Amino acid sequence: MVSTLTTPFAEVATSNASLRAFLHGLPGVDRVGADARAAMLATRSIKTTAKGQAIDLAIGMVDLTTLEGADTPGKVRAMCAKAVRPDPADPSVPSAAAVCVYPDLVATAVQAVEGSGVKVASVATAFPSGRSSLEVKVAETALAVAAGASEIDMVIDRGAFLAGDYLKVFEEIAAVKAACGRAGGAQRENGAGGAQGEQAAHLKVILETGELATYDNVRRASWLAMIAGGDFIKTSTGKVSPAATLPVTLIMLEAVRDFARRTGRKIGVKPAGGIRTTKDAIKYLVLVNETAGPDWLDPDLFRLGASSLLNDLLMQRQKMATGRYAGPDYFTLD
């Protein structure tokens, strides 16, 4: 599968030694500088009409997520209805970008969002720990794609990454990427993801930055995932604390920016976990605009993985429309 690469990085992935040489040859991250820059950008004041636009943009970027052991088909259908029409009383509210569920609930979700343009993402590859064999991970991916998922959120093997076995991580990502394309095919014509206009399911690679220990590792993992064929890099599963943080997202945005400069290919970024308020969401949008550039202010290249965030965005939207503070009593419980 290494031979399928057409990027300038084909020779990098020929052996663990060459991958290691490349990843460790990336410039180190200045931790204090990254923290300070993220904190500085977070102080930007976005008000009135700009805030209104940011809220609508953020709503359109939300991957509405439910990843609980207690998820039921009914809960998933309710969440899908919310993703399609976040505020039933106000048709001017845009739909969310996607819903994100476990593989066994993909079919339910696909049915629920059919024809709306909302995509269905599924976590796969032994989410959230990623501790299983490659066969199982590939099979799980194939099943999710066959059920109609147009996006696959895979987790990397953090154990292998931290042990320095970069080739193993690389090959897993490449194998899952291949499974995303293979199993899609015929299923995708009537699936919700048809709007994407291509056959293969999009692959989001979850780095689980909370377990990677250093910012240098975040940069390396980002590059590794991009070279291996990921379409998106995602911060976290949401099951580990810390989940998404601004500095980590900054480093990932720098990585996709630099990758696009070298290859011309734009990779998306998805912070997930711990983004609960409109203020947080707007901070991320500022970070995107100032780091990767305005091209990334698009649901195809930037997503927010969240569940409770959507209600806060809706409440802020209502506050701007009515001039009075909104209350959670008037929004769905989910």
Next chain:
Amino acid sequence: MSERLVVRKTYKLFVGGAFPRSESGRSYVVTSAKGDFLANAARASRKDARDAVAAARKAFPGWSGATAYNRGQILYRVAEMLEGRRAQFVAEVVQADGVAAKKAGELVDAAIDRLVWYAGWSDKIGAVLGSANPVAGPYFNLSSPEPTGVVAVLAPPMGPLLGLVSVIAPVIVTGNTCVVVASERAPLPSITLAEVLATSDLPGGVVNILTGHQAEIAPWLAGHMDVNAIDLTGATPELAVTCEESAAENLKRVLRPPAGPVDWLVDPGTERMAAFLETKTVWHPIGT
């Protein structure tokens, strides 16, 4: 020997159990009844009010879920703490109200007694306002009072301590949480009271105290969709009308301001508690 430097107190807000400055960074001058400068108090903005409502909402499940007995104990504890700082409050009431020390002492004592009085009501109000209702069918029919939720309270301009305690205690004893806009003219005792509340086992967020201009903050609280009731005791007639109009949007319970001056020393009765209670009625089939 050089004279000792005066250590002046910074008067801040009381939100969620902490003492933040106003997010706006503003303050205003507070003078004594005689017009002398006393201190700069924080001047809360609408965003401070928003934060206070969020804190009150967060505290509501825990406080309303606590047993009535426990709430009574905590109110009694507030009275104990207030007793321990009696001298400080007497001095503040003298400055704020311009009354003699003896009279101020009586007012502080009355405030402490008022807390004890309301503390006793915590597990008795249900028996007074609840009932077993006779109905035309084979059911037990029971009504019991439940707290309304987050209550915004505009504290009276007069009676900087006794008036304040007399509007806060009846709201919280039944399990509500509140956002209080202190007397604009005499806000300092309210912040000293906040120091008492913060050290009385009262969970953070049950009482939040904002100082500033009532006319600026109150309309935001009255229109806030996550506030369930508003006590307009301290509002001017014009402000009361505006607030009542905004309050209609989410059907807040409204306690209108009193018609004339209030003598806070008079026995208050159960009216203020009853104003912020809902009635839950349960129909229970007889037999199995």
